[in-house]
Every structure is written in C-alpha cells, then in structure tokens.
Amino acid sequence: MTDFDMLVIGSGPGGQKAAIAAAKLGRRVAVVDRKEMVGGVSLHTGTVPSKTLREAVLYLTGLTQRDLYGQSYRLKEEITVADLTARTQHVVGREVDVVRNQLSRNRVAMFPGTGRFV
Template structure:
C-alpha cells in the first residue's frame, strides 16, 4: 500500500508531523509499536512528571498549612490517588491524540516500523509482517534512557524513569544519578513526597547545560529543601544489598 507520508513514532514530533500532513490532504499513516499514542513524553516523561510535580508542590504547602494561613488538621498524602490522578491526565491526553488522528484522516498502524530502504518500511506486529511504501518517510523514534556501566536497571533497586513512575509506594531513600532536567525533577518530586534524596552529577554543577546562575540557585534551593547535592561525582561501583544498594564514587 502506498502513502504520501509515513511517520514512525507517535511522540510529539511524530504525531504533530502526521497531523500537519493530514491537514494538507496527504495520505498519511502513523506507525506506533506501543498500544498507546503519545510516546515517552506523554506516558513516562514530561506529562506524568509535571502532574506529580504539581501535586508535590501542593503537598508541600499542606505539610505546613499554618504558614500559608490555612487551618488543616492532620493532612495525609494518598499516593495511590496521586498516581490515579496522573494516569487520568495521561489518558485524557492520549485520547485527544487519537481523536486528532481521526479528525485529520491519519491512519494509525500498530506495530514496529523498520526502514528497509528508500520509500519502504516493514511493519512487524506479532508474527505478522507487511511492507508499506511512501513518497516521504519521517523517523520520529524518540530516545531511551542512557544505560551506565554497572548500573543496568533491575526493576527493583536500580530503575529508570519508566519504573519509578509505575511504583505504587514512595521510596524511603532515593539516589538520583544525573542532574539534568529529568534527574532534578525526580529529586524535587520525591523529596517533597517524603523520601531522603541525594543527587549525583559528574560535572561541576547541577543542570550543567543551563546558565551558571540557574545551577547555583537550584543547588541553593535543593539544599534548603534537604536534598544532598554531590557534583563532580562519578559512580565507580555499585553493590546491591539486602535493603537496596551501596554506591562507591
């Protein structure tokens, strides 16, 4: 089957490109290997973390309501409800993307897209395979968590953004390795939720790609919140223990 445009990947780049192609009247298909549209950003990235950040900020006020002029006795964080709210937000956005695909006549194809060559894409779905042809192919396959030597995720002690967002309990203590945008978000979220948080960054400052003034202010705020910040810290060894892991830097 021939298309004007084939898009592989349904994250923000992919679905936006597919919508615009559809708006121009081009015969367009969007290939996605996961059962949902929206990619990492919507499901295990930007959107769920911002939902948790907002709840964490609200909870921070309720931990000391009197300082805000609020009379509230014994407030309690219901973490399963927090996760439920996060999931509802994600689901609403995902349904919105599905609606936009239909509205703009973009065909959604479920499966793993593989570029065969100029104008040809193989789509694998289960044990089935088919080849599609297109005048234009857009690769919007996104990214994945960087794996560090000796720190392969085990789904229990060492986790990525995917696993930590799926956990139903707040960890008692958390070491965040990497102080980029993702790392500092999780450090802020779980510290406010009550975890003992330390953040490591191998470069000389937090959020090293930002202006130095931003890094200094963020580190000041983190230390004020009780987040231990270790810069210039490179992980040398990880020893798994009965209750977690021991890190050597």
C-alpha cells in the same frame, strides 16, 4: 492494504505534528506506533507524568491554595502513592485521547506496531 503518501514512525510530538501537517496538505498519512505508547515517551514516562506528579502534590497538600484559605488549609490529610498514581494515570489517559482525536480528526490512520528503517 491501503496506499499512503507518508508513513510516520511514532506518534510523539514530532510524529504527531508531521502527520497532521501532511494530512492538512491533502496527503494520505498513516502513523505506526506501539499501542501502549500513543503520544510518545514524553507523554508516558517523561514530561507529562513528572509535571502531573508535581502539580498533584501541590494541589493535594493545599500549598497552592494557602494564600487564599490560610496556612492550615489542606485538601487531604494523608497523601498516598495510590493518590498520585491515579491522578497521573488519569492525566496521561486524557492526553492519549487528545492525541488519538487529533489524528482521527485529520484523517490520519493509526496502526499498532513498530517500524524501522532497513
């Protein structure tokens, strides 16, 4: 077991910023979070997936390109739930990688698990 100056519970936006700020001040920092939730709720079930779905629909239907290419422009004739799910999973996966890389670059240790105050 390693000694840490600070243990952050959760790697959501607040936890991520707190951990990196402490690490930049020279503290030894660790983050505890469930393996499947790195980046927090906003990254997995909140803001990022909902905005990604919205943008995917706009892109795949061609609505954002019609001013340039004309009213009949459409990137894909049939948009399926699988198309939207694949795009959302891709974006969330990339964002998880960004969070992991930021923590790693700042020498913040990540531990899978859950934490609570007793």
